[in-house]
Amino acid sequence: MRRFAVLLLAGIAVAHAGTPQRIVSLSPHATELLFSVGAGDRVVAVSESCDFPEAARRLPKVSGYRGTNIEAVIALKPDLVVAWPGGNRAADLDALRRLGVRVYESELNTLGSILAEARHFSEWAGDDDSRRTAMRLAGEATAQIIALQRRYGDSKRVKVFYQLGAGRLFTLSDRHVVGEALSVCGAENVFGRLPLPAPEVSSEAVLAAKPDAVLVADPGSLAAVREQWKSARLFDARVADARVLGVDGARLHRPTLRTFAAVQTLCESIDRVRQTLR
Structure with missing residues (x-):
């Protein structure tokens, strides 16, 4: 890490x-x-x-x-x-x-x-x-990031697919600051190693990666994305809604001092998923 x-x-x-x-x-x-x-x-x-x-x-x-x-x-x-x-x-x-x-x-x-x-x-x-x-x-x-890293960094890794919105499947790799934020939170970006900062992937690739959660950067698209992955049967129907979460993409994507508060909220969301995996 x-x-x-x-x-x-x-x-x-x-x-x-x-x-x-x-x-x-x-x-x-x-x-x-x-x-x-x-x-x-x-x-x-x-x-x-x-x-x-x-x-x-x-x-x-x-x-x-x-x-x-x-x-x-x-x-x-x-x-x-x-x-x-x-x-x-x-x-x-x-x-x-x-x-x-x-x-x-x-x-x-x-x-x-x-x-x-x-x-x-x-x-x-x-x-x-x-x-x-x-x-x-x-x-x-x-101090905030170091504290988050100590709390979550060595926890059970949560595999996540970071989805920018509904429709075509665009994500962010570890070349973007979001990749580091996910690492701080003890999460594994399933497409983190792709060479482009914001690559497009296929639904087949997401299904093959078997993420534990989908993080939706555009909360307004959350309902549509949940339906998208329910139809694709990415998760068991009993936990599908809990595994597709909205995150504050507006603050995470724009690298400013407000990003750090968004990272803390991101870690808390990922940890809620972590608790269900035990």
């Missing part, structure tokens, strides 16, 4: 000269982290998918699924653009760099990297209080 304390040491923070005064954030997770550590007042624009906190919703939107509006970004005269390589077009980021805009790429795929990024972003807030707040929040999250 991977140990969180080790991962925490592998933070991805990269130092930049100078404290940015005008930040454009093109990533929902970066926007949320910036506000969490006191640098939100320096954010002058965001992407369309930046919906938390409420203050971020009121900022100009300069990016969306069609790409980034380069002219709109330049007009805001940012001294830093925070981008997400997995969600922003490389061509757009290259264009910004060619125009002299400093671009910082934030790609977080471990719990430790979330905390390292929070600490790094707090340096951009430009005051000691923000840095101390970030350190406190990071310390609390670290």
Whole structure:
């Protein structure tokens, strides 16, 4: 089992000269982290998918699924653009760099990297209080994950299929932060070793994997997914509903400080399944 304390040491923070005064954030997770550590007042624009906190919703939107509006970004005269390589077009980021805009790429795929990024972003807030707040929040999250790991990490392993929603069967592998969260909770991701972060699998593959539980990342799809696996007879009819559970995918998938509370709830859900396997 991977140990969180080790991962925490592998933070991805990269130092930049100078404290940015005008930040454009093109990533929902970066926007949320910036506000969490006191640098939100320096954010002058965001992407369309930046919906938390409420203050971020009121900022100009300069990016969306069609790409980034380069002219709109330049007009805001940012001294830093925070981008997400997995969600922003490389061509757009290259264009910004060619125009002299400093671009910082934030790609977080471990719990430790979330905390390292929070600490790094707090340096951009430009005051000691923000840095101390970030350190406190990071310390609390670290203690929380270590406690969960001690409580559940060496328990009976629960084999889980992590399903993103109803319909086509998309899941998350261990290349995504959810894979680490499942490990902390003492669960085995049955498709964790697949090479893509969000692969599509077949119902036959799920049946062959024989998971102990299905975790549904979209609670609104829970009823449909339960019917889906009842029809496929994945579980005995007497326990089928108890083995298909809804989890907080919105917080688990977006790597921010809110992710850690979602991991605790995830562990509790998995442990309820564990109790039925004894």
